[in-house]
Amino acid sequence: MFPLLDLLRRGALHRTRVEAFSDGVFAIVVTLLILEVRVPHLEHGTVAELKHGLHEVVPKVLSWAISFIVVCKFWINHSYIFSLARHSSYALMWINALFLMAQAFIPFPTALLGEYPYNPLAVSFFGVVLLVNTLLFVWMHYYINAYLLHAHMHRVSRRTLLSRSMVGPACYALGAGLAWVSVWAAFAVYLLTPLFFIVPLQPDHGLAVAEGLLEEPSTTPKPYPGHSSVSV
Numbered sequence: 001m002f003p004l005l006d007l008l009r010r011g012a013l014h015r016t017r018v019e020a021f022s023d024g025v026f027a028i029v030v031t032l033l034i035l036e037v038r039v040p041h042l043e044h045g046t047v048a049e050l051k052h053g054l055h056e057v058v059p060k061v062l063s064w065a066i067s068f069i070v071v072c073k074f075w076i077n078h079s080y081i082f083s084l085a086r087h088s089s090y091a092l093m094w095i096n097a098l099f100l101m102a103q104a105f106i107p108f109p110t111a112l113l114g115e116y117p118y119n120p121l122a123v124s125f126f127g128v129v130l131l132v133n134t135l136l137f138v139w140m141h142y143y144i145n146a147y148l149l150h151a152h153m154h155r156v157s158r159r160t161l162l163s164r165s166m167v168g169p170a171c172y173a174l175g176a177g178l179a180w181v182s183v184w185a186a187f188a189v190y191l192l193t194p195l196f197f198i199v200p201l202q203p204d205h206g207l208a209v210a211e212g213l214l215e216e217p218s219t220t221p222k223p224y225p226g227h228s229s230v231s232v
Contacts, residue, residue, distance in 0.1 A: 015088045018096060019079070025100045026075045032107040033067050036060055036114055060114030063126070066190050067110040070130060073194040074103065074137060080200040081141045085148040095143055099136040105129060123183045127176030127190065131169050138165040168193065 037060045040053025078099075085092070109126040116122040145161055175189035 059117035063114040123179035131172040
C-alpha cells in the first residue's frame with residue numbers, strides 16, 4: 001500500500017494537460033445539463049395548453065439553473081487551486097479524475113430533480129451528489145496544499161483548511177436532510193450555497209494572517225501572492 005502511495009506521488013508532470021482535460025469535462029457537463037429541458041409537446045397548440053406546458057417545465061429549468069451555477073462554481077475554484085500547484089503528480093491526476101467522474105454524474109440527479117421536484121428522495125439525492133463532489137474537491141485542495149504548493153507560498157494549516165472547506169459539504173448535507181422536511185427549503189440551500197463561493201478568496205498576506213488563513217512565519221518571507229482555502 002505504502003509503495004503505491006510513494007509511486008503516486010512521483011512525477012513532476014505538467015499541469016496543462018490536466019487542466020485542459022478538466023475544462024473539457026466541465027464544458028461537456030454544463031452542455032448535458034440543458035438537454036433535459038425540452039420544448040413542451042402540445043396537442044392543439046393553444047395558449048392555455050402552452051401555458052400549462054411551460055408551467056411543467058419550470059422545475060426542470062430551476063434544477064438546470066442550480067446545477068449550472070454549481071458546476072461553474074466548481075470550475076472557477078478548480079482553476080484557482082490548480083494555479084497554486086507548481087506541477088501535477090500521478091496522485092493529483094487520479095484525485096482529479098475521481099472528482100471529474102463525480103462531476104460527470106451531476107446531470108443525472110439534475111434530471112431526476114427536474115422530473116420529480118416534490119419527491120423528497122429525488123431532492124435529497126441531489127444534495128448527496130453535490131456533497132460527494134464537494135468532498136472530492138476538498139480532498140484535491142488539501143493534497144495540493146500539502147504536497148504541491150509553490151515554494152513561495154505558505155501552506156495553510158490542516159485545521160484551518162479543513163474547517164473552512166467543510167462549510168460547503170455541511171450546507172449540502174443540510175439541504176439533503178431538509179428535503180425530507182421541506183423540498184423548497186432544500187432548494188433554497190442548494191441555490192444559495194454556491195453564491196458564497198463564486199469567487200475564491202485571495203487576501204493579501206496581512207489580511208490572510210489576521211483572518212487565520214495563513215500562519216505567521218517565524219522569519220520575514222519574500223513577497224508572494226496570497227493564498228487562501230477554498231470552500232465549495
